[in-house]
Amino acid sequence: MPETPRRAVGISGNRYGNRPTMKDVAARAGVGLKTVSRVVNGEPGVTPETERRVQEAIDALGFRRNDSARVLRKGRTATVGLVLEDLADPFYGPLSRAVEEVARAHGALLINGSSAEDPDREQELALALCARRVDGLVVIPAGDDHRYLEPEIKAGVATVFVDRPAGRIDADCVLSDNFGGAREGVAHLVAHGHRRIGFIGDMPRIHTAAERLRGYRAAMEDAGIAVEDAWMSLGATDPGRVRRAAEEMLTGPAPVTAVFSGNNRVTVTVIRVLAEQSRRTALVAFDDLELADLLQPGVTVVAQDAAAIGRTAADRLFRQLDGTLIAPERIEVPTRLVTRGSGELPPAD
């Protein structure tokens, strides 16, 4: 028997491309609407015989429950939103995947959105997600004012900020120990005899960049080294800018003998520049990179565990939804110094 083409003559008016609804299933099975609902949701109170009839109708019609309607009725979407900077950045892939896994364990799906480091876009995205009534929101802030989320949080949207703290509101945060990590990394260079150490980082308005710079300054101060302005360069992470910054530091009468790179985007360019130099310059980088151990020399890094951060954040999100969590907290995830060679080079002069 050829399947009946439901895509009728053009009348119908049923959107969703003429999809069958529970009503259609009910009619076909000769039962009430609610009975279909019960079967679909595996609720008790349906005779096997009835269930069989309903199931048959479902299969015959190719029915699939419309979760939009369900959501409207139930009030929970089983969806969480993740606003990050750029999914193409290798730091965020694993983070997103970790959030997804936790969500999956709670039966929820994940909507990803990239803010491209633009505060307006972050807000637009976060609010669009709220309009869809996501149950929770994980935000990697681009902006520094998140009061726009206050009504949403009050209305019950679980919210966790990651990688950078929330601005001007009190909320859960999961952060790396940026300050401590950078300090440790720079101290490592100092311990190997360096005094003129450069710092190349992201834009200073970004919290992580500022914290890592602070860590750099602290380590230098610990060592009793007066930092010169020419040793520090903060700005966009595009290769051109980073390249110029690195080249400037490496030339002149008193070039730096070591560089601390504040971010994985910066690192890849710095490595390229250093590879071109005749003099060997030491390097410690914030964030691990794939293959970093295979370069000559291996790149010493301050590693963050993106997956652990994502997992922690998502856990907290769902605990907020459970009601297990009361007060917002700031959680710091430790970093780990991984020595591979580039950080152990002695000063070249």
Add this chain to the structure above:
Amino acid sequence: MPETPRRAVGISGNRYGNRPTMKDVAARAGVGLKTVSRVVNGEPGVTPETERRVQEAIDALGFRRNDSARVLRKGRTATVGLVLEDLADPFYGPLSRAVEEVARAHGALLINGSSAEDPDREQELALALCARRVDGLVVIPAGDDHRYLEPEIKAGVATVFVDRPAGRIDADCVLSDNFGGAREGVAHLVAHGHRRIGFIGDMPRIHTAAERLRGYRAAMEDAGIAVEDAWMSLGATDPGRVRRAAEEMLTGPAPVTAVFSGNNRVTVTVIRVLAEQSRRTALVAFDDLELADLLQPGVTVVAQDAAAIGRTAADRLFRQLDGTLIAPERIEVPTRLVTRGSGELPPAD
């Protein structure tokens, strides 16, 4: 005036944490429901004075439209789904981001889901997305039978398969030229004097792995080389398996003098193994890697453009939704051989 706490005594019954609805806004502004709807959607036919009153009420109550209800009414969710293998894989991050950008240009959001290369999970995910009535679906297949999507496609869900073709249904596909790319890569090794060339790839049931193997065989045949079984190893991409495979090929009386790596996960392990060997073995790898140019020697790769693939797929998706597209097509995106040194090493014996 302190804002009225709508989180009332526990009665109310309003889910969504007591959110105000258009009805509340209408009551407060002293207008009809539809007028609020008009204001919210920027529809014409509202006097500036009325609009002001409504806007005031919206702000005062912190109203935000419930898109779940909107979706139910309108039949379009402005959401697309992307089922991929693993967002943590550096190949998929850029791909996902590209899909997201195109979706964003069409006012849509993106739900990502990882199948972890498990066909059942792929199906579960894809169908869950359909239940949410995504407008379209981009699928990177894990399984090889996609008939389960037939009713959905018939019901109007735009669908594009990426990276691997759809199984047993006729649908749009966007693929890399896996066969041609691998053939070119292996031919490159042959051209540099190699005859005993190994192939290490992903599980053979995966289309890309099979195609790349086919490309390998073709190139070998072109060169009149009889391939020995010991030169080929297909299987999981976990480091242990790959390491054993590589080490086997590289030992014995007639070890391979060059390796073709069929996938980026495989490549990182192969590079590690080769780096440990005393003998220099040539390498060409399918898929580019960050920093591949900085290794010693630089890794010669057959590069795929993940972003272009994602963009192409998403474009087609929205053209399906426009109705611009009629017949399913299979689009092949060319690969590009990038020579960096590892592929140009001569045979070591």
Add this chain to the structure above:
DNA sequence: TAGGGCCTGGACAACGTTGTCAGATGCGGG
């Protein structure tokens, strides 16, 4: 001043589902 057209605003139904509640059915015991 009456009539007609235009503009604004609002009542109402509908989208597809689930929760509530009451009705129907069957069975066993008094």
Add this chain to the structure above:
DNA sequence: CCCGCATCTGACAACGTTGTCCAGGCCCTA
């Protein structure tokens, strides 16, 4: 033989929005 109870089933309202349609008021013209 009838009643009561347990089990199964279905009618109906509600979720929050948007599309349809009509009412009323205004202005302009004859």
